[in-house]
Structure formats: C-alpha cells, structure tokens
Amino acid sequence: MSSDWNPGIVFAQLTDVGMRRANNQDSLACIPANSAERFHSRGHLLVVADGMGAHAAGELASQIATERIAMQYFRSTESSRVDAIRRSLVEANEAIHQRGQSNPEFHNMGTTASALVIAPEGAIIGHVGDSRVYRLRGGVLEQLTFDHSLVWEMEAAGNSSQHFPKNVITRSLGPSPQVEVDIEGPLPVEEGDCYLVCSDGLTGLVEDNELGPLMECLPEEKLVRVLVDLANLRGGPDNISVVVARVKSVASNDPEVSVQPSAPVAEKPSALIFTTIACFVAAGILGLVGMFGPMVIALLLGVIAGIITIVQWVQMNPAAVVSGSGGTTGGPYRRYDATPGPDLFLQLGDTVAKLREAAEMNNWMMDWSKVEDLQAQGVSALGNREISEAIRVQAEAVIETMNQLREQNDRSASETAIE
Numbered sequence: 001m002s003s004d005w006n007p008g009i010v011f012a013q014l015t016d017v018g019m020r021r022a023n024n025q026d027s028l029a030c031i032p033a034n035s036a037e038r039f040h041s042r043g044h045l046l047v048v049a050d051g052m053g054a055h056a057a058g059e060l061a062s063q064i065a066t067e068r069i070a071m072q073y074f075r076s077t078e079s080s081r082v083d084a085i086r087r088s089l090v091e092a093n094e095a096i097h098q099r100g101q102s103n104p105e106f107h108n109m110g111t112t113a114s115a116l117v118i119a120p121e122g123a124i125i126g127h128v129g130d131s132r133v134y135r136l137r138g139g140v141l142e143q144l145t146f147d148h149s150l151v152w153e154m155e156a157a158g159n160s161s162q163h164f165p166k167n168v169i170t171r172s173l174g175p176s177p178q179v180e181v182d183i184e185g186p187l188p189v190e191e192g193d194c195y196l197v198c199s200d201g202l203t204g205l206v207e208d209n210e211l212g213p214l215m216e217c218l219p220e221e222k223l224v225r226v227l228v229d230l231a232n233l234r235g236g237p238d239n240i241s242v243v244v245a246r247v248k249s250v251a252s253n254d255p256e257v258s259v260q261p262s263a264p265v266a267e268k269p270s271a272l273i274f275t276t277i278a279c280f281v282a283a284g285i286l287g288l289v290g291m292f293g294p295m296v297i298a299l300l301l302g303v304i305a306g307i308i309t310i311v312q313w314v315q316m317n318p319a320a321v322v323s324g325s326g327g328t329t330g331g332p333y334r335r336y337d338a339t340p341g342p343d344l345f346l347q348l349g350d351t352v353a354k355l356r357e358a359a360e361m362n363n364w365m366m367d368w369s370k371v372e373d374l375q376a377q378g379v380s381a382l383g384n385r386e387i388s389e390a391i392r393v394q395a396e397a398v399i400e401t402m403n404q405l406r407e408q409n410d411r412s413a414s415e416t417a418i419e
Contacts, residue, residue, distance in 0.1 A: 014241070058110075233352070
C-alpha cells in the first residue's frame with residue numbers, strides 16, 4: 001500500500017484444520033484496496049468459503065470459489081458493485097460445477113461462500129450457504145446473513161417446533177449449474193464497526209453471545225487467534241476460518257471515495273413531509289369553510305410534495321429498496337447484546353477447566369503455571385469490576401492452554417513415530 005493511503009480498516013485472518021480433520025477444506029481471501037482509486041472502483045473484499053465433498057473435492061471447491069470470486073469481482077465491468085459481487089459468485093458456481101462434471105472424483109462437490117465488500121456506498125454482502133457475516137456496532141452483534149440450512153429454512157417456514165439436522169445445507173456453489181445468490185446491502189458503514197466473516201467450524205462451537213463481547217474486548221490479531229483456539233479446545237471437529245475487519249476511520253480525505261458514517265437522512269425530505277401534511281390540513285380546513293377552489297389546489301400541492309418526498313427518500317436510502325429475484329434481502333437476521341459481562345469470563349474459564357480435567361485424566365505432561373497466573377490476574381480484574389480486562393486476560397489463558405495442547409500433541413506424535 002502507498003504510504004499516504006489510509007484504507008480506513010484494519011483486518012486479521014486465520015484458518016485452521018481443526019482437531020479431527022486431515023485436510024483443510026476452508027479457503028479465504030482478504031484483498032483490501034491499496035489506493036483511493038481502487039477503493040472507489042471496487043472497495044475492500046473479504047471472502048470465506050467452506051468446501052464440501054469427498055477426498056480433495058471440498059478443498060478444491062473452496063479454493064476455486066475464493067479465487068474466482070476475487071478475480072471476477074475485480075475484473076468485472078459492471079458499474080454496480082452489487083451486480084459485480086453477485087456475478088462473481090454466479091461465475092464461481094459455474095466454474096466449480098464444470099470442474100465437478102469433468103472428473104468423477106469431484107462430482108457434486110460444492111462450497112459455501114460469504115463475500116463482504118466495504119465500499120464507498122457501504123457494506124455489500126454476497127452469500128450462499130451457512131458461512132456467516134456478522135457486524136458489531138454500538139454494543140450489538142448482528143448476523144447479516146441468512147443460513148441456507150435445513151434448520152433455518154424450516155424455521156423461516158414456521159416449523160421451529162420440529163428438530164432437523166444442523167449440518168444439512170440447502171444451497172451451495174457447485175452442485176447445480178445455476179445458483180441463487182443472496183445480496184445484503186449496501187448497508188451504512190460507521191467508524192468503529194467490526195465485521196466478522198467465518199465458516200461454521202467457528203459458529204458451531206462458539207456461541208453468538210460469546211462472539212460479540214470478544215469482538216468488543218480484543219484487538220483483531222488476538223481475536224482471530226482466540227476464536228480459533230476456543231473452537232479447537234471445544235473439540236474442533238471441523239475446519240475453522242475467521243476474518244475480522246474493523247473500521248478505524250474514513251478511507252480517504254476525498255469525500256467522494258470515503259466510507260461515510262451513517263448520518264441522519266437529509267433535512268429536505270423531513271421538510272417536505274411537513275409541507276405535505278400542511279397542505280392536506282389546509283385542504284381540509286378550506287373544504288370545511290366552503291372554499292373548494294383553493295382546497296383543490298392545496299390537495300394537488302400536497303400530492304406533489306408527497307411524491308417528491310418518496311422519491312428523495314428512496315434515493316437517500318438505497319438499502320431499504322428490495323429488488324426482485326436475487327436482490328437484497330432482509331438482514332440483519334439476529335441480534336445479540338455484546339456487552340462484556342462476567343458470564344463470558346466464566347464460560348472461557350470453564351473451557352480451560354474441562355481441557356485440564358482431560359489432561360489430568362490422560363496423564364498429559366502440560367505446564368499449567370502460566371495459565372494459572374493469567375487466570376489469577378483475570379479474577380483480580382473481575383474483583384475490581386474491570387470486566388473487559390478480565391476477559392482479555394482470560395482470552396490469553398485460552399491461547400496458552402491451546403499452546404500447551406499443541407505441544408502435547410506434538411510430543412505424542414513424535415513418540416508414536418519413534419515406536
């Protein structure tokens with residue numbers, strides 16, 4: 001990046017094979033704009049894909065997805081970024097489907113894909129599958145994407161009382177020659193917003209009421225590490241991919257290419273609403289006193305002012321307009337309080353405690369002294385009502401616990417190899 005260019009965001013990324021998989025079928029891409037011109041034309045792009053298929057098929061599908069989405073998006077001649085991101089996912093689907101049809105080993109391979117664009121007009125999301133995009137703002141965590149899973153589809157259809165398998169995906173890139181892409185946005189971007197794009201290897205094990213407070217308390221690099229380690233300490237049955245982007249400032253001094261804080265709608269529509277109401281009230285009064293000519297004029301003025309109000313509101317609020325098939329949808333879909341509290345401190349501590357119990361039961365040689373010191377600091381901070389500090393220290397204890405577990409696994413692997 002050029003030294004005088006401020007991209008306006010800081011981001012971190014991490015992908016991990018997990019504790020039970022032999023290969024990583026997740027893939028991710030983070031391509032921040034490296035100049036004001038690039039930001040103005042395409043913005044920042046973050047993508048996470050979670051592959052599905054036997055052997056290497058899922059790994060290949062997710063790799064094709066992230067590569068094709070990025071390539072097609074930045075090469076696109078579409079003037080609309082919404083159309084460009086939609087088209088990039090459609091073309092990725094076509095490429096994966098053709099590859100699957102060309103080789104029996106790759107038949108029916110597929111992948112989820114969640115692509116986040118942070119651009120001058122706001123945040124735009126292209127989404128297929130059950131990977132997710134979240135936004136943290138003002139102490140509230142919002143899930144901006146709809147899970148294309150049997151559970152979510154049945155709940156949306158009103159069948160929430162029944163139990164359905166959680167791992168059944170209803171939409172993905174690759175298995176079919178065509179795909180419907182969900183588009184969210186453009187959504188206003190504010191300074192301080194924090195976005196999380198992740199695969200279900202994270203969300204299957206780390207609850208939403210944990211994600212928000214951790215995003216509030218931790219810097220980006222530490223956050224991705226803690227989220228991955230937490231999922232692994234809880235079993236890590238799946239690959240885990242996490243991308244975090246935090247909006248630190250407007251992206252440029254040029255107002256035409258800056259990410260703007262969400263602001264109140266301009267005053268003109270509000271004034272026109274008042275004018276519209278005044279015209280109709282005046283028409284009513286004139287009608288009561290028998291002045292029908294002026295009444296008709298007042299009514300016409302009210303109608304004209306009302307039409308202008310609607311047009312201007314639509315122009316200033318493009319995210320509120322829902323287009324036809326494959327257009328913008330209805331997110332956010334879920335909201336959670338992200339206020340850091342002692343409950344999270346205890347939940348993280350419980351994860352560490354369960355791993356320690358397993359270590360003692362299996363006679364693992366693990367050094368718990370650093371973990372104990374960190375947890376003692378956390379208890380002290382909690383006693384002083386420094387909740388965020390307590391959670392930060394407990395997060396460090398989670399990282400250290402995972403470090404100890406990795407060392408134990410490495411020792412076990414070495415001993416097995418010697419035998």
